[in-house]
Amino acid sequence: MDFNFTEEQGMIRDSLARLIREQYDFDTRRGVVASEAGWRPEMWAQFAELGLLMAPFSEEDGGLGGGSIDAMIVMEEFGKGLVVEPFIPSVVCAGGFLKHAGSAAQKEEHLAAIMGAESTFAFAYAEPRGRYNLADLETVAKKDGAGYVLNGHKAVVIGAPWADKLIVTARTGGDRRDAGGISVFIVDKSASGVTTRDYPTVDGRRASEVYFENVSVGADALIGSEGEALPLIERVVDEATAALCAEAVGAMGVAHGMTVEYSRQRKQFGTAIGKFQVLQHRMVDMFMEHEQSISMTYMATLKLDEDEVTRKKAVSAAKVRIGQAGRFVGQESIQIHGGMGMTEELAVGHYFKRLTMMNSEYGNVDHHMRRYTALSAGEMKAAAE
Amino acid sequence: MNLDFNPEEIAFRDEVRAFIDENYPKDLVGMGSREDLTREQFLAWHKILGAKGWSAPAWPEKYGGTGWTSTQRYIWSEENARVDAVMPLPFGIAMVAPVIYSFGTDEQKARFLPKILSGEEWWCQGYSEPGAGSDLASVKTTAVRDGDHYVINGQKTWTTLAQHADWGFFLCRTDPDAAKPQEGISFILVDMKTPGIEVRPIITIDGGHEVNETWLTDVRVPIANRVGEENKGWTYAKFLLAHERSGIAGVARSKRGVEKLKQIASTEVIDGKPLMNDDSFARKVSQLEIDLTALEFTELRTLAGEAQGKGPGPESSILKVKGTEIQQRLTELTLEAVGTYGAPYYRGFPNDDSSNEFPIGPDYAHHSAPMYFNMRKTSIYGGSNEIQRNIITKMILGL
Ligand SMILES: Cc1cc2nc3c(=O)[nH]c(=O)nc-3n(C[C@H](O)[C@H](O)[C@H](O)COP(=O)(O)OP(=O)(O)OC[C@H]3O[C@@H](n4cnc5c(N)ncnc54)[C@H](O)[C@@H]3O)c2cc1C
Numbered sequence A: 001m002d003f004n005f006t007e008e009q010g011m012i013r014d015s016l017a018r019l020i021r022e023q024y025d026f027d028t029r030r031g032v033v034a035s036e037a038g039w040r041p042e043m044w045a046q047f048a049e050l051g052l053l054m055a056p057f058s059e060e061d062g063g064l065g066g067g068s069i070d071a072m073i074v075m076e077e078f079g080k081g082l083v084v085e086p087f088i089p090s091v092v093c094a095g096g097f098l099k100h101a102g103s104a105a106q107k108e109e110h111l112a113a114i115m116g117a118e119s120t121f122a123f124a125y126a127e128p129r130g131r132y133n134l135a136d137l138e139t140v141a142k143k144d145g146a147g148y149v150l151n152g153h154k155a156v157v158i159g160a161p162w163a164d165k166l167i168v169t170a171r172t173g174g175d176r177r178d179a180g181g182i183s184v185f186i187v188d189k190s191a192s193g194v195t196t197r198d199y200p201t202v203d204g205r206r207a208s209e210v211y212f213e214n215v216s217v218g219a220d221a222l223i224g225s226e227g228e229a230l231p232l233i234e235r236v237v238d239e240a241t242a243a244l245c246a247e248a249v250g251a252m253g254v255a256h257g258m259t260v261e262y263s264r265q266r267k268q269f270g271t272a273i274g275k276f277q278v279l280q281h282r283m284v285d286m287f288m289e290h291e292q293s294i295s296m297t298y299m300a301t302l303k304l305d306e307d308e309v310t311r312k313k314a315v316s317a318a319k320v321r322i323g324q325a326g327r328f329v330g331q332e333s334i335q336i337h338g339g340m341g342m343t344e345e346l347a348v349g350h351y352f353k354r355l356t357m358m359n360s361e362y363g364n365v366d367h368h369m370r371r372y373t374a375l376s377a378g379e380m381k382a383a384a385e
Numbered sequence B: 001m002n003l004d005f006n007p008e009e010i011a012f013r014d015e016v017r018a019f020i021d022e023n024y025p026k027d028l029v030g031m032g033s034r035e036d037l038t039r040e041q042f043l044a045w046h047k048i049l050g051a052k053g054w055s056a057p058a059w060p061e062k063y064g065g066t067g068w069t070s071t072q073r074y075i076w077s078e079e080n081a082r083v084d085a086v087m088p089l090p091f092g093i094a095m096v097a098p099v100i101y102s103f104g105t106d107e108q109k110a111r112f113l114p115k116i117l118s119g120e121e122w123w124c125q126g127y128s129e130p131g132a133g134s135d136l137a138s139v140k141t142t143a144v145r146d147g148d149h150y151v152i153n154g155q156k157t158w159t160t161l162a163q164h165a166d167w168g169f170f171l172c173r174t175d176p177d178a179a180k181p182q183e184g185i186s187f188i189l190v191d192m193k194t195p196g197i198e199v200r201p202i203i204t205i206d207g208g209h210e211v212n213e214t215w216l217t218d219v220r221v222p223i224a225n226r227v228g229e230e231n232k233g234w235t236y237a238k239f240l241l242a243h244e245r246s247g248i249a250g251v252a253r254s255k256r257g258v259e260k261l262k263q264i265a266s267t268e269v270i271d272g273k274p275l276m277n278d279d280s281f282a283r284k285v286s287q288l289e290i291d292l293t294a295l296e297f298t299e300l301r302t303l304a305g306e307a308q309g310k311g312p313g314p315e316s317s318i319l320k321v322k323g324t325e326i327q328q329r330l331t332e333l334t335l336e337a338v339g340t341y342g343a344p345y346y347r348g349f350p351n352d353d354s355s356n357e358f359p360i361g362p363d364y365a366h367h368s369a370p371m372y373f374n375m376r377k378t379s380i381y382g383g384s385n386e387i388q389r390n391i392i393t394k395m396i397l398g399l
């Protein structure tokens, strides 16, 4: 057993941490979030220069030979800095689809562009009435000659305003919630029939509603085999979820650290509020929640390449635990800061907001608890037979 | 013990229900928990009630109260919650007025109470300072005598909606040498238009402008604007804090919130079925309702005690703690119910169709995240929930 990072991973982490410290301080981030674009393409290019965007790809694919652990390292640092640039949608999701199932030609066309930040992807999977069920799709792709025609509406597509390309899940067969009949496509955002409505999100990012109206794509837009994409989607979303857990860990650690520090500085009743035992114990609980979250993130990330049931249980367990921890740490960070925690001016409130919204990304606590329970029941049944 | 309304109470309910149906502004239905209203929207219902003589049910009748029983007041808040009414703000009616009619001079009563009733004058609360939050007795803002005026200098903060206020009630230090910090404070009414007052906005995490910093530089206020005795302000301040008990639990509004939550959860779907049919979600709603029932009956017991002449006591801390926990949980479950559409932020939306509508996701989702963020304030203000637990520890458990 070994929980140490390799020398290369350590270097990625240190150089990213330095870059965020120097160029992603809280005031800079606030300015970026408030700007018209809502992100910094030049920062994204710098991340690419550092090699971050190639870190999780194999050498054959043109990457640095790393994997999910590298994505975890990047996202923990992103979480600490509340970085808005779209590492998960573009690198973990789009990159994940391409590396697991992309054809040689698709990899050739897109992977190097993703790694070099020349092309940015968003992942259009959620739908207005699908909640967290990845198979609950109303978007359809109808066979049309060699290609397909897409129609549908994708909801709250994170990073879509910044993207030039989309990964889109759609139904090529089967009924609305069937496991079969789902396919994944690469769609140019500028393709005719694609329209978007862009807006900010409550936690400082940008998203779009994406509408497809008779959007024609060629056969080469299909990733993997037609109608059999659900296992692939689940795998990529599990990888994205693990990366999101790492982001939550980064954000939680900072929120906790800020709270402890504030409790040292802030005096009431002639003493630092950190001396009140009720607050001390609560900050100890926050600390324990954070530590448990680190453990769960490592656990889930290390199991991403195991068999399907093991992977899904691990990721759901982590998402449940981290959802609960993020809620507690976020809420108590505000409470212990008192009125100051409520202000837009202080960073801690922004960590709270991001932690809140992470809870519902890629499935909330209830969703993952349900999935975990169903998988456990399935295992017991299999063992009994 | 008896929970039924008697025939007079039922007639009363019908009367107020009819009055609300006829007179409550239609465009303000369902807006009772919103923080982003205009001055006119905040005051609209207050002014109608003022004209009717119903704006201050809890006041003694001789000052303009309605003389309603505690049951009638309970009915009143239930009926207003049915439309989620924008009720009169607490700062005038519920906070400063009881101090004025209990400790003020006849001139002060005549000058201030009618305009509080009518909604003509808006009040704000100048208690907290950067260094005096939970430890309110450590206020540093000074009021120094100069002839028949006080000259006030200092900084208040978190002053709710001071940007709209005509008047403020301020805790100021009038004796810096008092033996205990609590002993040198006075309770002073300040015209917010007096030169030397500057109100600067503080934006909260939901993006709203609800609170302010209030800076006071050589603000001259007639000594006649002090309520009660000099250096006894702490007594009045605490009287005010403890007096503000009815409504603190927010039961009627939370009940209405639970109804709304259930409607949302019946509209939202999970795997093609209403979210409200989902066992794990439905149980959380039930838990909330059960907690709310416990709070409601605790409040009714407290009100009944008050009707029998027991003064407001530290039990009101229970209502504060439990009431705010429920309000927070309600907004949290609402955000959970709306799922993906909790994320879009309506305030930042470029209005490309030049209307006020935010066209992303269902209407009920637009405020769900900002409301959840905003409601974190409730366990911090009005004496934080930690301070309330300290009060119960000391005053009830005697530890
Ligand atoms: C939205 C909002 C509106 C407000 N409106 C007004 C207003 O209109 N007028 C006004 O005067 N004030 C107002 N306030 C101020 C409010 O009353 C104070 O925020 C509150 O008293 C807490 O003070 P503080 O923010 O300085 O926190 P602090 O007192 O610094 O508290 C920080 C943390 O320490 C805890 N703590 C402090 N002392 C103890 C203790 N002895 N034991 C255990 N824990 C302790 C607190 O509970 C809190 O968790 C408002 C505040 C907010 C957030």
Ligand SMILES: Cc1cc2nc3c(=O)[nH]c(=O)nc-3n(C[C@H](O)[C@H](O)[C@H](O)COP(=O)(O)OP(=O)(O)OC[C@H]3O[C@@H](n4cnc5c(N)ncnc54)[C@H](O)[C@@H]3O)c2cc1C
Pocket (backbone or CB within 6 Å): A269, A270, A271, A276, B127, B133, B134, B135, B136, B137, B182, B238, B241, B242, B243, B381, B382, B383, B384, B387, B390, B391, B394
């Ligand atoms: C907006 C607001 C609303 C409030 N509402 C009410 C109310 O409705 N009713 C009410 O009685 N009070 C209320 N309070 C609290 C009030 O301001 C006082 O804090 C409280 O009443 C105790 O008064 P005190 O200052 O005399 O107590 P103190 O004994 O000086 O201290 C207040 C609290 O802090 C704790 N404390 C003080 N010093 C220390 C220390 N060195 N170490 C650990 N703990 C310490 C005590 O346990 C005590 O509970 C409110 C406060 C605010 C800011």
